[in-house]
Amino acid sequence: MEQAVVDNDVGVGVETDRLSELQIEVLQHILSFLPTKQVFQSTLLSTTWRHVWTTFPTLKFDSTNKRNLEDVKRIKANFYKFVEKTLRIRHHQSERSQIKNFELMDGLPHSKSMSRVDRWISFVLESDVEELNLDFRYSQIDYILPHAVLFAKSLTALTLYSCKLESTCCGDINLPSLKKLSLSFVYADDQIFRNLVSGCPVIEDMKFGNCRGIKSMKFFGLPKVMAITVTKNDGLERLELALEASNLYYLCIDQGSIPELNLHLLPCKNLKELIIDTPNVTEKWLDEHLSGLPLLENLRLRVCSGLERIKLSSRHHLKSLELWLCKNLVEVMIDTPKLCRLLYFGETAISFSLNALGLLKAEPYGTWDAKKIEFLSKMRNSKVFKLNIIDFKDVIIPKELRETLPSPLYNVKHLKLSYEKPIYKGENPSCCKFLPFPCWRHCLKTVKIDSLKGYTDEELLYKYFSENAKTLEDFQFHVGGIA
Amino acid sequence: MKFCAVKQYFDDENNNNITSGASTTMIPLPNVESHPLAILITYCKKHLKIKANNADNKKETEKEMEQYEQELLKKVMPQELTELILAANYLNFKEALDFFCRAVASAIQNKSIEFVRKFFGLESDFELGEEEKLREEFAWSFEGVDED
Numbered sequence: 001m002e003q004a005v006v007d008n009d010v011g012v013g014v015e016t017d018r019l020s021e022l023q024i025e026v027l028q029h030i031l032s033f034l035p036t037k038q039v040f041q042s043t044l045l046s047t048t049w050r051h052v053w054t055t056f057p058t059l060k061f062d063s064t065n066k067r068n069l070e071d072v073k074r075i076k077a078n079f080y081k082f083v084e085k086t087l088r089i090r091h092h093q094s095e096r097s098q099i100k101n102f103e104l105m106d107g108l109p110h111s112k113s114m115s116r117v118d119r120w121i122s123f124v125l126e127s128d129v130e131e132l133n134l135d136f137r138y139s140q141i142d143y144i145l146p147h148a149v150l151f152a153k154s155l156t157a158l159t160l161y162s163c164k165l166e167s168t169c170c171g172d173i174n175l176p177s178l179k180k181l182s183l184s185f186v187y188a189d190d191q192i193f194r195n196l197v198s199g200c201p202v203i204e205d206m207k208f209g210n211c212r213g214i215k216s217m218k219f220f221g222l223p224k225v226m227a228i229t230v231t232k233n234d235g236l237e238r239l240e241l242a243l244e245a246s247n248l249y250y251l252c253i254d255q256g257s258i259p260e261l262n263l264h265l266l267p268c269k270n271l272k273e274l275i276i277d278t279p280n281v282t283e284k285w286l287d288e289h290l291s292g293l294p295l296l297e298n299l300r301l302r303v304c305s306g307l308e309r310i311k312l313s314s315r316h317h318l319k320s321l322e323l324w325l326c327k328n329l330v331e332v333m334i335d336t337p338k339l340c341r342l343l344y345f346g347e348t349a350i351s352f353s354l355n356a357l358g359l360l361k362a363e364p365y366g367t368w369d370a371k372k373i374e375f376l377s378k379m380r381n382s383k384v385f386k387l388n389i390i391d392f393k394d395v396i397i398p399k400e401l402r403e404t405l406p407s408p409l410y411n412v413k414h415l416k417l418s419y420e421k422p423i424y425k426g427e428n429p430s431c432c433k434f435l436p437f438p439c440w441r442h443c444l445k446t447v448k449i450d451s452l453k454g455y456t457d458e459e460l461l462y463k464y465f466s467e468n469a470k471t472l473e474d475f476q477f478h479v480g481g482i483a
Numbered sequence: 484m485k486f487c488a489v490k491q492y493f494d495d496e497n498n499n500n501i502t503s504g505a506s507t508t509m510i511p512l513p514n515v516e517s518h519p520l521a522i523l524i525t526y527c528k529k530h531l532k533i534k535a536n537n538a539d540n541k542k543e544t545e546k547e548m549e550q551y552e553q554e555l556l557k558k559v560m561p562q563e564l565t566e567l568i569l570a571a572n573y574l575n576f577k578e579a580l581d582f583f584c585r586a587v588a589s590a591i592q593n594k595s596i597e598f599v600r601k602f603f604g605l606e607s608d609f610e611l612g613e614e615e616k617l618r619e620e621f622a623w624s625f626e627g628v629d630e631d
Contacts, residue, residue: 022568022569022572023572026568026572026580026584029580029581029584030568030584030587030588031588032588033584033585033588033589033592034588034591034592035592035593037624037625038591038592038593040621040624041596041621041624041625042599043617043621044596044607044609044614044617044618044621045596045599045600045603045605045607046600046605046606046607046608046609047608047609048608049605075623078622078623079623081620081622081623082620082621082622082623082624085620085621
């Protein structure tokens, strides 16, 4: 056996080629960790490696030139030549190798360039493609998806960005293996949507985002569906969910105000996460569903202006609740030991009652006033308190208020501050000797500050906290953002 | 499953010879040198140990494993990686094979063809002019590659 030899002059290397003794699958496994261009280059390593590359199951072509804008035409021309050559080599192989994974990102300049892409796609479909990802966001025209894609037996995942599904050439859709469907900025119509729903019997994940042309969406049947996302689709007038899907665990509806919304979610007993951004939600609906869905853990309600009161009791099983901008909200009553996380963004001049012994994380937003302090005092049972503020001076509670109200967060052990603007110099607050409860200075154990601006304030803040928080154990300062 | 090939050997042994004393059986491994084998055994033991320590916490296991892998890579010379891959492949040791493949990939990432050839000990066996022709046809894939 040959020993490895280090060539001190030029660099590392081995004497003889041992790698080519490995099976093709192992060599392809190594290639799978490398950037696509380098995979393509491997054809030039030696004649034996050629075969490794020409049967490589993943092809990703991205013609968008991110680095330099000069010489775009030449690079584009090279790109087309390259894709043609790659596909033609496979076409002429005696044993057609499968293209498992095909991705294409291209900016089509005019409709004449569509036929070239059509040709590529048709070849890829003949190679039993399983995952197809087409992204035409940089195109000047709307790429019309070839009919054959919606009939591909081998397809398990289809991701389309910015193209058009035409009704006349689609007819019935039949995708017997499709598990994942994601359409973004796609133009389709009601008929196509209906055909998609009925033509994908084993679909698990459906995503419709920013699509145009669909007026009515009805989700029914779909026995294996696990996640559905419907966001910001223009012109959607009617959305209905009538699923018996006991596998649905994630649902996200972000459509703003929609004329007709019917969500019958009670049969979806396994629903775990629900995100709703629409004013159509009523209190009755919410109450029914919160009690009727025992496995629901995460709920996010955004811009739900139909809600005035929210009541959570121990018969509800929520672990995490997010309330964003529900502007008509007047009263929130939470009394459940199961809630671990609460995020609230909105008016604080509301009646807020919080009795959640299990509360671990509380995240309020907004500026200071007496109401807010009262609001915060409700959060005192939380173990982790995250305060998100836009302006740092908001953290310094105005002196007048400090003297009149007891410090609200006396039990908070971990304080996480996230701020955007540079620090204002705060006055030295008076200590808690005269107040009935010990203040944060005597309880605070860790401080994590997440600054989006820079390191400059670190010393100031560190000084402030270490001088004031006697029990401080850990101080962390990050730039950019922690979760 | 670690060292599948070896396990298979044991199974066969037990089928043939009921009274075999498994602990002292000699298993011939003609394709594996002692040095890579030693590294693989250490890797395996470490992996099992970390797994046992963090029985419930999968994330911890992964984190610790990553730390160990980083340490290991510092001690292993790049050219030994080829031998390690061959050994892991022969012994059917999936996790180690995965790890060393990734290590090789990061060693050659974004390097030029010449570098990769040298790294693996490959000779360019193309005919005269054939390589030039290929380079020209594949011009797009050569945009923006590091020099050595």
